[in-house]
Amino acid sequence: MASKNHDSAGAPTTGAPARPPLPGGRFAGGGSLGGQILKIALLSLFTAVGVYAALPLYVAGNWLGIAVVAAVVALVYWIYLSKRTVPAKYLLPGVLFLIAFQILPVLYTMSTSVTNLSDGHRGGKEQAIAAIEAYSVSRPEGGAEYTLTVATTGSPETGDLVFLLTDGEGNTYAGDSEGMTELSGATVDPGSGKVTEAFGYTLLTPAEVNARSGDLEDFAVPTGDGTGIRASGLSAAFEGTATRVYDEECDCITDSATGEVYHADEERGAFYNDEGQRLAQGWQVGVGFDNFARFLFNPTFAGSFFSILVWNVVFATAVTFLVFAVGLAVALTLHVPKLRGKTAYRLLVVLPYAMSSLAMYLLWRDMFNTDFGLFNQLLGTEVDWLGDPWTARAAVILANVWLGYPYMFLVATGALQAIPRELGQAAQLDGAGPWQAFRHVTLPMLMVAMTPILISTFAFNFNNFNAVWLITKGGPFSPDDPTAGATDLLITYTYRMAFSEATAQYGYAAALSVMIFLVVSVMSVVSLWRSKTLKEVD
Secondary structure, eight states: OOOOOBOTTSOBOSSOOOOOOBTTTEETTTEEHHHHHHHHHHHHHHHHHHHHHHHHHHHHTOHHHHHHHHHHHHHHHHHHHOSSOHHHHHHHHHHHHHIIIIIHHHHHHHHHHTBOOBTTBSSOHHHHHHHHHHHTEEOOTTOOEEEEEEEESSOTTTSOEEEEEEOTTSOEEEEETTEEEEOOSOEEOTTTOOEEEOTTOEEOOHHHHHHTHHHHHTOOEEEETTEEEEESSSSEEEEEEESEEEETTTTEEEETTTOOEEEEETTTTEEEOTTSOBOSOOOOOBOTTHHHHHHHHOHHHHHHHHHHHHHHHHHHHHHHHHHHHHHHHHHHHTTOTTOTTHHHHHHHHTHHHHSOHHHHHHHHHHHTOTTTOHHHHHHTOOOOTTTSHHHHHHHHHHHHHHHHHHHHHHHHHHHHHTSOHHHHHHHHHTTOOHHHHIIIIIHHHHHHHHHHHHHHHHHHHHTOHHHHHTTTTTOOEETTEEEEETTOOHHHHHHHHHHOTTTOOHHHHHHHHHHHHHHHHHHHHHHHHHGGGHHHHO
8 A cells, every 4th residue: 555755744645656767877768877968068069169150140141040040049959858759859959960961051052053243243233333433432531540450250361351441530441332230349559550359350461461462452441421441451441432433213334534434234244335345344144044055055055065064974873883893803813711811912902092182183193194103114105194085084093993992892792701602502503604604693792882882973973073183184175175174073073163263153053053963863763763673683
C-alpha cells in the first residue's frame, strides 16, 4: 500500500516532493548535468555567431537580413529548449546547412542569370547616377578639403570602398557610393587628423590602398546638387562640382563640358546619347532569358559553348571510364589470395590519392613543359604538349586518371571482398572460362556497389575546375576566340566570363552555371534511372 508524504507536523502534504539527482549526476526528466552545460555552451556559441552575422547587416542597414538571423536564432532556441521537438533537434542542423550552402546559392544564381549584372551594371539606377556625377567632379578653387582615411565595409581586397573624412573642425564623416553620413564614435589621430579606428569599417594600409588604386580612381562620394568628394592622394580629399548632372524631367544626363545629352535606356540599364555611345556607369535590370539565348543562339557564343560542352562530356566520360578500368584492373590483380606483399603493393597504389591534388596538378604541368619537362627529357623530344589542342587534352586526361584511379581501386577492392569466391568457382565448374565468370558473375555484382560511385565521379569530373585551370588554364587558345580554350570545361569558361578583368559578365556566367546544373542533373537522373536494372542482380 502506498504511503503519503507528511510535513513536520504530521499532516499530509499536497505537493510532490523535490526530486533529488539520480545516480551519475542525472536529474529526473532533464538529462545529465554535463549535457545541460554542453547545451548551454552550444546555444551561447550559436547566439554569438548570430550576433556576429547581424553586425555587418546592421552597418549596411539590411533589416530584412537581421530579421532572418533573429528568426533562425529563435527557431534554434525553441527547438533545443522544448521537450516536444526531439526529431527536429536532429534534422535542423542538416536542414540549415542545406539551405545555406545549397538552396540559397542555387536560387541566387538563378535570379542573377536573368539580369545584366556585370561591370558597370552592379547597383540600381540611383547609384549609377550618383557615380556618374561623382566621377565627373573637378576640383575648384577654394573647395572644401578633408583628411582622408580609405576603408572598406568588408575584406580589404573586395569590400566596398568608404571614405572616412575629417574636416577642419574635427568632425568625422563616412562617405560611400550613396552619399556621406556623420561618423560617431571614431578615433582620430590628433596630429594628422586621420581616423584610426571606426566601428564596422576595415581601415586599409597604404599597400592595400595601392593594390586598389584602380577602384580608388573610379570612386567618389556624391554629396548632392552636382557635387562630390574625390581622393587627392592617399590622405586628402576634396569636394568639387560635377560636369555631368542628372535632370529628372528628361531622365537624362547633360555633360556641361561637351554639351552631350545622354538619355536613360531602361531596357539596357545605361545612359546613351544620340550616336549610341553610352556612359560607363549603368544599373542592373532584368533581361529575361537573353543570357541563355546568347550562348544558345548567338553564332559567336553558341559555337564556343557547344564545342566546350562536347569536350566537357568527353573529358568527364573518358576520365570516369579510365579510372574505373585501371582501378578495377589493379584491384583484380591484387585480389589473388596467395599474393605476397599484398599490403605493401596496396600502399603504393593509393599513394597518389594521399597526396595533395593541387600540388600534383602543378607537378604534372611542369612534367609537360617543353623545355625542361620530364616527358621531353625521357623521350628526347621537344614537343609542346600544352600548346597543341589534342596533346593538351590528352595531358589533362592522363593527369586526372593518375590522380583518380587509387580511389576507384579502394572501392573495387572493398566490393570484390564482399563477393563470395564460391560464385566464381561454381561458374567455372559449370564450364565458364575466367573471362566469362568475370563478365557474367563478378562484374554485375560489382556494378551494384560501384554504379553510384561512377555517377558521382562523372559529376565531379564534369566540374573539375582544378584539373584544367592548374594545368592549362583552359588553353591553348585560338587567335579567333581568346575567351574559349581547347581544354576549357564549362566551369572554367564560366569563371573566365565572371571574373576576367576584361569582361566580368556575372549575369552571363550565372546563366552558364544554371545550364551546367541542368546538364549534370539530367545526366545523373538518367544514369540512376538506368541503374535500377541492377536491383535484379542485387
